Amino acid sequence: MAKHKTRRQKRTDLISRRKFLKTAGYSALAAGAATNLLLPRYAHGRRKTLKILQWNHFVPAYDEWFNNVYTADWGARNDTDVVVDNVGMTSLNSRAAAEISAQQGHDLFMFLKPSPTFEDHAIDHGEIYGECERRYGQPMELAIKSTLNPKTGKYFGFSCSYVPDPVNYRKDLWDDVGVVPQSWEEIRQGGAKIKQKHGIPVGIGLASELDSNMALRSIMHSFGASVQNEAGEPVLKSAATKEAIKFVKALYDEAMTDEVFSWDASSNNRFLLAGRGSLALNAISITRAGESKKIPVADRIWLSQAAQGPVRRIGLIHLMDSYVIWKFSKNIEGAKQFLIDYVGDFRQAFVASKFYNFPCFPSSVPDINDLIARDPTANPIDKYKVLEDVSSWTTNLGYPGYANAPIDEIFSSWVISQMFAEVARGKMTPDEAMNVGDREVRAAFDKWRLAGKI
Numbered sequence: 544m545a546k547h548k549t550r551r552q553k554r555t556d557l558i559s560r561r562k563f564l565k566t567a568g569y570s571a572l573a574a575g576a577a578t579n580l581l582l583p584r585y586a587h588g589r590r591k592t593l594k595i596l597q598w599n600h601f602v603p604a605y606d607e608w609f610n611n612v613y614t615a616d617w618g619a620r621n622d623t624d625v626v627v628d629n630v631g632m633t634s635l636n637s638r639a640a641a642e643i644s645a646q647q648g649h650d651l652f653m654f655l656k657p658s659p660t661f662e663d664h665a666i667d668h669g670e671i672y673g674e675c676e677r678r679y680g681q682p683m684e685l686a687i688k689s690t691l692n693p694k695t696g697k698y699f700g701f702s703c704s705y706v707p708d709p710v711n712y713r714k715d716l717w718d719d720v721g722v723v724p725q726s727w728e729e730i731r732q733g734g735a736k737i738k739q740k741h742g743i744p745v746g747i748g749l750a751s752e753l754d755s756n757m758a759l760r761s762i763m764h765s766f767g768a769s770v771q772n773e774a775g776e777p778v779l780k781s782a783a784t785k786e787a788i789k790f791v792k793a794l795y796d797e798a799m800t801d802e803v804f805s806w807d808a809s810s811n812n813r814f815l816l817a818g819r820g821s822l823a824l825n826a827i828s829i830t831r832a833g834e835s836k837k838i839p840v841a842d843r844i845w846l847s848q849a850a851q852g853p854v855r856r857i858g859l860i861h862l863m864d865s866y867v868i869w870k871f872s873k874n875i876e877g878a879k880q881f882l883i884d885y886v887g888d889f890r891q892a893f894v895a896s897k898f899y900n901f902p903c904f905p906s907s908v909p910d911i912n913d914l915i916a917r918d919p920t921a922n923p924i925d926k927y928k929v930l931e932d933v934s935s936w937t938t939n940l941g942y943p944g945y946a947n948a949p950i951d952e953i954f955s956s957w958v959i960s961q962m963f964a965e966v967a968r969g970k971m972t973p974d975e976a977m978n979v980g981d982r983e984v985r986a987a988f989d990k991w992r993l994a995g996k997i
Contacts, residue, residue, distance in 0.1 A: 601828035608895035657946035662699035686903035708861035734798030751957035765852020
């Protein structure tokens, strides 16, 4: 299981949430503060506007609820016209850069991964965490490690939810070869048998896209490898990384297809739902799309925890919903209040997302295990029960450290997926690819260290 040291064990690099809130002047808002000390309620008066940018959710029912029901109700209660704009997931970074360049845009900007490279353009979101903790209890460490810069002491974003990345697999095919895909070694062995017998491959991306980046890091972490250590120092070049690269090469040779080199973020969804794949790492968008569209193969696609590796069972987040309030936002106070209220109403969001978005403040969905244990739209009805311990095996981008600026840059420049792909294609040896990756990683860390961000 994925385990992390608490921030209370660190005094410098790993900043305590409570100590940070205190030094930032927010101690009155943290848990245990006087109950009459609240973040000032968004003032009524002249009607205002709150502009929110989000992605096009993989579960369309969520956008219908958020855009047309929840924000309309919140706006009515807060004398605010809420405008929601949705864009494709690959457009988020370019839209953010454009808004920063123009110094205008949305009051709330939602990223699908941590956004530390935009820290200088964002407000400090610590006040929001403090008030949410006072009202709703402690957030998951996953959220803190995804939005806090321990070097500067600034919360560059606010995470209210995350999307786990379970194993999606064709139960009929895996039953046929007598293998349960609980570990990476079982996935390799069983995947090879299925491909040989049925001609249906495993689908783990080796492309320059988000899903490949997440899946390959999950494999690395399960082998004991990582891009950085807990103190935020680059450690990509290691025996554990080499073993992970060698494993992926074997998995590709024995059980995969060359299609994975040119995939986009929805390719593995289409792959399984078309009946052309035996297994993929993905959010539950695969099974939910199959259910809503009544695709025959959907009932045969089951879910499993993150796969066990030689060192640990661990899975990187599939997505991390990270909201940023720009310094140039025209309605900063309204944006803060919206996030605080949204966390309090998150049970509605969890249901509207059809269990896609999990809460970063666990107490906001107190009956979460009851909900996922019996879903009448699923077949079988308890298909999603496997996610009840998701918090114990899901970790943040940057594990075992924080999601810092070099980690973000490395993720966005596809260093890791290219490293694995070059070896799988036979163009480099594991050592050669690891050396190239290590140089790029260290260059990114040097750049952001000079900028004072790590």
